Amino acid sequence: MLALSMLFACASCASNPSTLTYDNIPESTGGKDVERSAAADDVFSLNSDSQYSFNPIIATNHSNQLVCSLVYENMVELDNDFNVIKNIIVDWDYSEDFKSWIFTIDNSHTFHDGTPVTGRDLRYSLERAVTSDRFSGRFASFQGASYTDDKLYVTLGIGDAQFMKLLNIPVIQYGTHGEDYPGGSGPYMYNEDHTQLIPYEGYVGPPIEPEEDEEEEEESESGFALAGDAEEEGNAQQILHAEYEHPVDVIYLKEYTDAGSVISAFEDSLIDVVINDPSSYTNLGYASTNEIHTYPTTNLHYVVFNEMGVLGKYSNFRYAMNFAFDRSNFVDLLHGNAVASPVAMYPTCADYPTELANNLVYDLDMCKTVMENAGVQDYDGDGMLEYMSGTPQEIELIFVVCSDSSAKTGVVRQFAEDMATLGLKVTVKELSWDKYLTALEEGDFDLYYGEIKLRNNFDITELVQVRDEDEPGNNLNFSRSTDTSYITYVNNYLAAREADRPVLFRNLADFVAQNAMLIPIGFEKQQIICHRGVVKGVNANYGNPLYDFMNWEFVE
Numbered sequence: 001m002l003a004l005s006m007l008f009a010c011a012s013c014a015s016n017p018s019t020l021t022y023d024n025i026p027e028s029t030g031g032k033d034v035e036r037s038a039a040a041d042d043v044f045s046l047n048s049d050s051q052y053s054f055n056p057i058i059a060t061n062h063s064n065q066l067v068c069s070l071v072y073e074n075m076v077e078l079d080n081d082f083n084v085i086k087n088i089i090v091d092w093d094y095s096e097d098f099k100s101w102i103f104t105i106d107n108s109h110t111f112h113d114g115t116p117v118t119g120r121d122l123r124y125s126l127e128r129a130v131t132s133d134r135f136s137g138r139f140a141s142f143q144g145a146s147y148t149d150d151k152l153y154v155t156l157g158i159g160d161a162q163f164m165k166l167l168n169i170p171v172i173q174y175g176t177h178g179e180d181y182p183g184g185s186g187p188y189m190y191n192e193d194h195t196q197l198i199p200y201e202g203y204v205g206p207p208i209e210p211e212e213d214e215e216e217e218e219e220s221e222s223g224f225a226l227a228g229d230a231e232e233e234g235n236a237q238q239i240l241h242a243e244y245e246h247p248v249d250v251i252y253l254k255e256y257t258d259a260g261s262v263i264s265a266f267e268d269s270l271i272d273v274v275i276n277d278p279s280s281y282t283n284l285g286y287a288s289t290n291e292i293h294t295y296p297t298t299n300l301h302y303v304v305f306n307e308m309g310v311l312g313k314y315s316n317f318r319y320a321m322n323f324a325f326d327r328s329n330f331v332d333l334l335h336g337n338a339v340a341s342p343v344a345m346y347p348t349c350a351d352y353p354t355e356l357a358n359n360l361v362y363d364l365d366m367c368k369t370v371m372e373n374a375g376v377q378d379y380d381g382d383g384m385l386e387y388m389s390g391t392p393q394e395i396e397l398i399f400v401v402c403s404d405s406s407a408k409t410g411v412v413r414q415f416a417e418d419m420a421t422l423g424l425k426v427t428v429k430e431l432s433w434d435k436y437l438t439a440l441e442e443g444d445f446d447l448y449y450g451e452i453k454l455r456n457n458f459d460i461t462e463l464v465q466v467r468d469e470d471e472p473g474n475n476l477n478f479s480r481s482t483d484t485s486y487i488t489y490v491n492n493y494l495a496a497r498e499a500d501r502p503v504l505f506r507n508l509a510d511f512v513a514q515n516a517m518l519i520p521i522g523f524e525k526q527q528i529i530c531h532r533g534v535v536k537g538v539n540a541n542y543g544n545p546l547y548d549f550m551n552w553e554f555v556e
Helices: 002-007 062-071 119-130 259-267 315-323 327-333 354-358 364-373 406-422 433-442 485-494 501-515
Strands: 028-030 044-048 076-078 084-086 089-094 100-105 142-148 151-156 188-190 196-199 224-227 239-242 251-255 273-276 290-305 338-340 386-389 391-394 396-402 425-431 447-453 518-531
Touching: 044 062, 062 188, 062 196, 062 273, 084 089, 100 119, 119 142, 119 151, 290 315, 315 364, 315 501, 315 518, 327 338, 327 406, 327 518, 354 501, 364 406, 396 406, 396 433, 406 425, 406 447, 425 433, 433 447, 485 501
Parallel strands: 044 251, 396 425, 396 447
Antiparallel strands: 028 290, 076 084, 089 100, 100 151, 142 151, 188 196, 196 251, 224 239, 273 518, 290 447, 290 518, 338 518, 386 391
């Protein structure tokens, strides 16, 4: 149940297109119109909560995670198209089967005590992450790691050509995991009593890719600095870093622990930046002088059929349900903090199968036609659909959803209403979290609505692998499917080289759509919220809402 609680999200939150388009998705929306910015105390402050950990590998509190993102660096970063951005790791190589990886480390990064970041620190951090509640779900294939000063060697049980995308995890200093404030190498460090963040002058930041065919100098007039001795014979790697000035000299750490006080402190400008999950029961109703910057997540909303059900056993009937969900309604119910997707990949990714996705959009006429071709028709002329089992049999589908999420229940209710117009009876059961989990475990449903935080490589293994009822582990496949073909398609995609990846993901997505045990609905977005007109240059991403903070510009 603990594993389910971590991997499922039971969240809450306060048209009929012929094709899906993503070019006009807003990346930032503003709050109410105001005449001026709000900066009540003329200082920059973040919230924190001393009741929770400040260890970035195990921190679960959103406020503390935000603080940690300035004190610690991730091994790599991901942009909002889920491409890798080099940071402490600046290069990688791998075996033919993608089970063995070699990562090159930029040793010009140093911890706040001045010691260099080495392979020992990265292995230590990775091994702590593998066993942590926060990160363990992404490292199911991890087998072991070794190191030298400037290399990290990782062995996987299953080949994964995108393993580097999983490494946007924080680095802590070797041996400090048990401390309240582990050693970090980020742009800011704690003062003596941990009430402020102050600049770390030894911070070097991510590497700058040099211009091709241009001679690199030890220090250039463009403000770049070269790490290491570039002129030393045999030194093949020359790493450039930007020269930074810290945007603020002091970041004050305030402490507001309940939702009401956090909102009040933010609205009064006593704290200046917050992150928010609009789909969660922790959603905070910020308003007034706000700028809301959204960023994508891997939080997938989806529907699953019980393949032991009366109609769920038929793939041609399940296929019809690809066309039965108004995914634009899902986006509306989350007030634009989501993106529709009928395949299990974020739509801005390079490997996204746009043509396939456009063939799977909401279309009730298509849904009805496919059902009729599957033998689900109105045989007795009473306006309701039946299926043949010797004689026409009435249909009632039980659709289970967690009642704590108004967005999820809204999607399910509209589905039931739409199916009623086609003559298909759907009974919605909105259950408390505990009763919802029990229904899934016992198979007391025909369909259920779920949410999962996928890995950064969009691996859906936990949703499609055959479930061992005696040892379920983190397996979230409650469909009762015994089809092992799903995992074959998943593993082929994960082990695909970059040139082959779009085709192999499309093969996976097409197989999922045709068999339709799993029907993707879309992905959530999350928010970083600032006061209007106070800061420029916000460049948040999923793994690091304060990414590129050193290039923020504070407006006086």
